[in-house]
Amino acid sequence: xxxxxxxxxxxxxxxKRLGVLLPVVSVLLxxxxxxxxxLPMQTLRNSMFDQYQRWSPREYVDAPVHIVDIDEETLARxxxxxxxxxxxxxxxxxxxxxxxxxxxxDILLAEPDRTSPQRMAQLWSLPDALRAALQKFPDxxxxxxxxxxxxxxxxxxVLQGGRAQAASxxxxxxxxxxxxxxxxxxxxxxxxxxxxxxxxxxxxxAVAAGYGALNFVADSDGIxxxxxxxxxxxxxxxPTLVAELLRVAQGERNYFLKSDGHxxxxxxxxxxxxxxxxxxxxxxxxxxxxxxxxxxxxxxQVLQGAVPDTMLEGSIVLIGSSAQGLMDLRFSPLGKIxxxxxxHAQALEQILSGQTLQRPNWAGSVELIAIxxxxxAIAWLSVSSRAVIAAGTTxxxxxxxxxxxxxxxxxxxxxxxxxxxxxxxxxxxxxxxxMHHFISEREHRWIKGVFSRYVSPNRVEFLVTHPDAMxxxxxxxxxxxxxxxxxxxxxxxxxxxxxxxxxxLNNYLDAMIAIAFRYEGTLDRIVGDAVAIMFSxxxxxxxxxxxxxxxxxxxxAFAAGYAARVAGQGMAFGKTRIGIHSGEVIVGNFGGSTIFxxxxxxxxxxxxxxxxxxxxxxxxTICLSAETLSGCPQARVRPVGRLVLKGKRAPLQVHExxxxxxxxxxxxxxxxxxxxxxxxxxxxxxxxxxxxxxxAWPDDPxxxxxARRLADGERGDLMVMGAK
Numbered sequence: 223x224x225x226x227x228x229x230x231x232x233x234x235x236x237x238k239r240l241g242v243l244l245p246v247v248s249v250l251l252x253x254x255x256x257x258x259x260x261l262p263m264q265t266l267r268n269s270m271f272d273q274y275q276r277w278s279p280r281e282y283v284d285a286p287v288h289i290v291d292i293d294e295e296t297l298a299r300x301x302x303x304x305x306x307x308x309x310x311x312x313x314x315x316x317x318x319x320x321x322x323x324x325x326x327x328d329i330l331l332a333e334p335d336r337t338s339p340q341r342m343a344q345l346w347s348l349p350d351a352l353r354a355a356l357q358k359f360p361d362x363x364x365x366x367x368x369x370x371x372x373x374x375x376x377x378x379x380v381l382q383g384g385r386a387q388a389a390s391x392x393x394x395x396x397x398x399x400x401x402x403x404x405x406x407x408x409x410x411x412x413x414x415x416x417x418x419x420x421x422x423x424x425x426x427x428a429v430a431a432g433y434g435a436l437n438f439v440a441d442s443d444g445i446x447x448x449x450x451x452x453x454x455x456x457x458x459x460x461p462t463l464v465a466e467l468l469r470v471a472q473g474e475r476n477y478f479l480k481s482d483g484h485x486x487x488x489x490x491x492x493x494x495x496x497x498x499x500x501x502x503x504x505x506x507x508x509x510x511x512x513x514x515x516x517x518x519x520x521x522x523q524v525l526q527g528a529v530p531d532t533m534l535e536g537s538i539v540l541i542g543s544s545a546q547g548l549m550d551l552r553f554s555p556l557g558k559i560x561x562x563x564x565x566h567a568q569a570l571e572q573i574l575s576g577q578t579l580q581r582p583n584w585a586g587s588v589e590l591i592a593i594x595x596x597x598x599a600i601a602w603l604s605v606s607s608r609a610v611i612a613a614g615t616t617x618x619x620x621x622x623x624x625x626x627x628x629x630x631x632x633x634x635x636x637x638x639x640x641x642x643x644x645x646x647x648x649x650x651x652x653x654x655x656x657m658h659h660f661i662s663e664r665e666h667r668w669i670k671g672v673f674s675r676y677v678s679p680n681r682v683e684f685l686v687t688h689p690d691a692m693x694x695x696x697x698x699x700x701x702x703x704x705x706x707x708x709x710x711x712x713x714x715x716x717x718x719x720x721x722x723x724x725x726x727l728n729n730y731l732d733a734m735i736a737i738a739f740r741y742e743g744t745l746d747r748i749v750g751d752a753v754a755i756m757f758s759x760x761x762x763x764x765x766x767x768x769x770x771x772x773x774x775x776x777x778x779a780f781a782a783g784y785a786a787r788v789a790g791q792g793m794a795f796g797k798t799r800i801g802i803h804s805g806e807v808i809v810g811n812f813g814g815s816t817i818f819x820x821x822x823x824x825x826x827x828x829x830x831x832x833x834x835x836x837x838x839x840x841x842x843t844i845c846l847s848a849e850t851l852s853g854c855p856q857a858r859v860r861p862v863g864r865l866v867l868k869g870k871r872a873p874l875q876v877h878e879x880x881x882x883x884x885x886x887x888x889x890x891x892x893x894x895x896x897x898x899x900x901x902x903x904x905x906x907x908x909x910x911x912x913x914x915x916x917x918a919w920p921d922d923p924x925x926x927x928x929a930r931r932l933a934d935g936e937r938g939d940l941m942v943m944g945a946k
Contacts, residue, residue, distance in 0.1 A: 248653055249597035252646030256589055256639075261442060266641045268441055272555035274631045279556060280509040280568075283575035286323070286536050287567050289518050292543040296522040303548055307335040307362035309525070311369040313541065316524055318373050320534035324471035325375040326463050328436060328542035328550070328563040331422045335362035367425045376432035376466040381416035381453055402459050405480040412487030412502045413454035414439050434466035438552070438565065439505070445553045446562075449569040451491045452479065452504035464506075464569050467538050468493040479504075482583050489583065498573055499580040507637060508569050509579035510556050517567060518544070538574075540567055581637040592623060592643040597650045604654025616651040620644055696810025701758045701822055702770035702850055703803055703830035704743070706734065706777060708751035709838070710796040718793060726795065727751055730784055734777055741773040746821050754831075756822050759809040767804050767853025771846065774800050775879060778844055782883060801833030803847040832867040833876065836943050841923030843884075848875035860894055861902075862924060863939040873940055878924065887921040894925065901928060902939040908932060 255263055290313065297303060317325050370377075416437075427433060435453050438446050451465040461469070461477065469477070472494035482489035487502020500506055516533070521541075523529050542563025543550055550562040572579065596619055604612040627640035708730070715723045731753065735745060738755040742763065746754040755773065758766035781798035788795035805826025813819045833845040840862060851857060858880040864873035880891065888894070897911035909932035915922065916929035931941070 246598065246601050246650075248646055248649040249593060249601065251649070252593040252597060252642060253590065255646075256586070256593065256642055263642055264441070265443065267639045268443070268445070268447065270627070270639075270641050271447070271631075271637050272445065272557070274628065274637075275510055275555040276557060277628075278632050280511040280572065280577055280579075282511040282514050283571070283577065284516075285571040285574040287538050287570045287574065288516070288534065288540070289561075289563055289567050290317070290521050290524050290539055290541045291518045291561075291563075292521045292541070292545060292548070293518075294545050296520050297545055297547075299522045300525070303543070303545070304335075306337040307331075307366040310541075311362075311366040313521065313525055314366070314369040314373050314375060316527070317534065317539055318369075320529075320531040321536065322534050322539045323374060323536050324432070324467045324538045325373060326434075326467045326538065326540045326566070327375070327377050328463065328540050328566060330378055330380055330420065330436065331366075331426055332420055334423060335366075337362060363423055363425055367429050370426060370431075371429040374431050374470050376434055376463060376470055377422045377426055377430040378434060378436040378463050379422060380420040381435050381437050381455060381460070382418035382420060383416060401475065402477045402479055405478060411457075413452055413459060413504050414450060415454040415457065417456060419455060432461075432466035432470040434461045434463035436463055438562065439503075440552070443553075445555055446508070446565045447555055448501065448505035448507050449565055450503070450505045451493075451498060451500060452477075452488070459504075463540075464566050464573075465491070465493060467540075467566075467570060468496060468573065471538050496573055499578055499582075501581065502583070506569050506573070507579040507581060508565060509572055509577060509635065510554050510568050511571065512556070517564075538570055540570075542566075577635065579635045579637065585636070585638050589639050589643055592640075593646050596623070596643060596647050600647055600650045601654050604651050605657050609655060612651065612655065616647060619647055623647070696808040696812065696823070698806055699759055699762065699809045699822075700766075700806050701756050701804065701809065701826065702766045702853075703746070703757070703801075703822070703827055704738070704753075704755040704770050704774045704777070705801045705830045705834040706753045706755075706774075706781075707799050707834050708781075708796050709799060710794065711751045714793060714795060726788060726793075730781070730795075733780055733784070737776050737780060738773055741769045741776075743769065743773055744820075746827075752834075754827075756809075759822060760820070765853065767850045770802055770804070770850060771854045771857055771879070774802050774844060774846075775881060778881060779883070797843065799834050799837035799842075800844045801830045801835070801837070802844070802850050803830035803833055804850040804853070805829065829867065829870075829874065832870075832943075836865065836867065836876075839943060840927060842878050844879050844881075846877045846879055848877065851877055858891075860891055860924070861898055861939070863928075863941050866940070866942040868943055887919065889915040889919040889922045889925050894922075897925075897928070898939065901932065901937075904937050 292303065300309065314325060414437075421427065422430075422433075435450070437450065437453060439448070439450060440446050449464055450462050452459045453462060454460065459477075459479065465477065469475075474494040478492035479488060480490040480492065481487065482502075488500050488504045489502075491498050491500050491504065498506060519529050519533075524534075540563050542561055544561040544563075551559050552562050552565060554560045554565070571577075600612070600616055600619065603615055607615075623640050623644055627638045630636040630638045708727075711723075711727065714726075731748065731751070734753055735748075738745065738753070741757070742761075743755040743757050744759055746756045748754075755770075757763055757770045757773075763769060778798065778800055785795040785797065803826055805824065807822040807824030807826050809820075809822045811820050812823070829847065833847060837843060837845055842862065845862065846857075846859060851859060859877040860880060862876040862878050865876050866873050880888065893911075893915060897908060897915060900911055901908035909929070912925060912929040912932055915925040919925055
């Protein structure tokens with residue numbers, strides 16, 4: 223490499239380092255977006271989470287949760303809303319008789335019943351006697367209170383931003399039979415906080431078994447993705463309808479609020495037997511299931527006893543409305559409008575069936591790591607690699623990133639934000655590609671001047687990717703080698719026109735080398751009619767043993783076919799012998815400053831060459847070492863023996879691949895293996911077994927070889943080879 227080339231390359235490397243800084247800016251921008259989390263990024267993230275739910279809604283499990291629905295047909299049958307509280311009392315009595323576990327009112331009973339006789343007496347102009355008679359009838363709110371008194375019923379209140387009735391709300395909540403127990407730091411500051419409340423009627427509050435907030439905290443697009451379990455009123459935690467229903471259904475008194483020691487806010491709410499993972503604000507991410515026939519029960523059917531007790535017994539029942547006129551409609555992530563009561567019901571189904579959906583506290587750290595590592599890697603890759611490689615790697619990274627987010631949701635119920643990292647990776651790639659385009663053309667022109675020193679396509683590709691590898695020296699690497707040699711080609715050269723012989727040889731070598739390149743082998747050398755192919759260098763290949771064997775088998779098939787075609791022209795082209803071996807060698811550039819020679823040096827190279835030549839003594843075509851065979855579990859082979867090759871001391875276990883071409887000429891594999899086993903164990907019957915095989919299969923070279931050896935008095939499968 224000339225001094226000018228080295229200087230130019232140093233400048234190019236400096237430009238690359240500076241070029242990486244531009245895409246790094248997009249990584250820093252991504253970190254800022256992740257920390258600030260502006261509304262557009264929230265919208266994109268939530269849209270992806272919604273898409274996950276559309277692709278894979280929660281699998282419905284028959285959880286004991288039902289909605290007693292005040293639907294359009296119920297209103298048509300029983301009259302418009304609001305109903306007399308006596309009708310609600312009748313509904314409560316019917317549900318109590320059926321043995322429900324808890325009754326939740328997704329209805330705010332804040333106003334007195336205007337249909338009560340006392341209020342009607344005040345409203346109408348009536349004779350005194352009739353007015354006095356009406357005053358004797360029970361008040362409807364008192365009737366409902368009487369039904370609630372011994373019912374597992376949970377009433378609702380609504381938290382507001384103002385301060386109206388706040389004192390009344392605190393008093394009502396203080397008389398409830400529950401308390402909060404904190405595990406870790408109190409988390410009131412992280413909860414959604416309100417200063418005011420709109421409560422139910424005092425006489426109803428006083429007898430209710432539970433009292434929970436009906437509030438949702440929808441996202442900016444109005445979609446209800448989370449249902450709170452705990453809210454805050456003047457800095458003190460208060461339960462929601464879902465939490466109170468779980469508590470009352472189990473007859474529990476306490477809530478356990480667990481804070482995360484590594485993050486601000488809640489991590490889990492424990493209600494009786496249920497440990498519910500929450501957001502820091504005490505919310506449950508709802509994984510919505512599709513519509514289910516048994517979820518909604520029309521209120522008129524329940525009142526008339528048309529719903530069997532067996533369906534209601536032990537269930538948590540919510541009383542709500544799907545009627546459009548009552549305006550309790552919400553948007554769900556599934557892209558549909560739903561009654562608000564369904565969000566409560568779906569959250570309860572999810573908790574009771576143990577199907578959690580959560581965005582863990584460590585999700586932000588994972589997303590930050592993805593941006594930093596992925597962004598910096600793509601920044602470097604987009605500047606220093608070819609556009610196709612950088613684009614393909616970026617596409618693969620995006621695919622893995624997005625697929626990982628989907629896998630986390632689909633398999634583990636985790637919500638990981640892959641939108642922000644994906645956008646940052648794309649921006650990083652675009653900026654890096656612009657810098658790469660500025661540098662790459664001059665760099666490639668420089669590299670082309672060096673290509674004449676290398677011949678293997680995979681070596682050329684490696685140099686384009688790693689130009690700094692064009693230095694003298696080598697490194698230790700495990701490789702596989704395929705050596706081939708053409709028998710009797712010298713005699714062919716003497717019997718035909720040399721130009722014709724050279725043409726035959728060139729066609730042969732061209733095809734053999736093309737096969738090697740197809741398996742991504744590197745041409746180590748060509749010596750006359752012999753070819754040496756190397757695998758796992760310069761680019762490591764985990765399956766280099768399997769590649770070497772597959773390459774050798776295809777070479778063998780081609781060589782046999784080519785020899786047959788040449789023989790058809792009246793010329794004896796000769797048989798190709800092949801040796802295959804694997805081992806550790808020194809691989810690198812050897813030579814001087816004028817010219818390089820990229821090759822491998824080491825015992826494994828010599829052994830592969832010896833295995834090729836030993837075919838001549840064995841009568842075989844391909845010899846495969848056990849070292850290479852260890853990486854080819856599907857290979858069809860039979861053992862040749864333990865060979866002590868020329869110049870070696872230790873025996874080498876050698877095998878012969880069984881090709882399709884040889885099946886008809888070779889002894890059955892099972893019979894050969896049985897005879898070989900007897901020979902290796904030095905059993906007395908081995909000689910007779912191989913003798914029989916040699917007579918039955920005279921074209922089987924190994925059967926003939928071992929029959930002759932054993933007949934000459936040799937024992938076992940150890941053979942000392944006397945020639946190279």
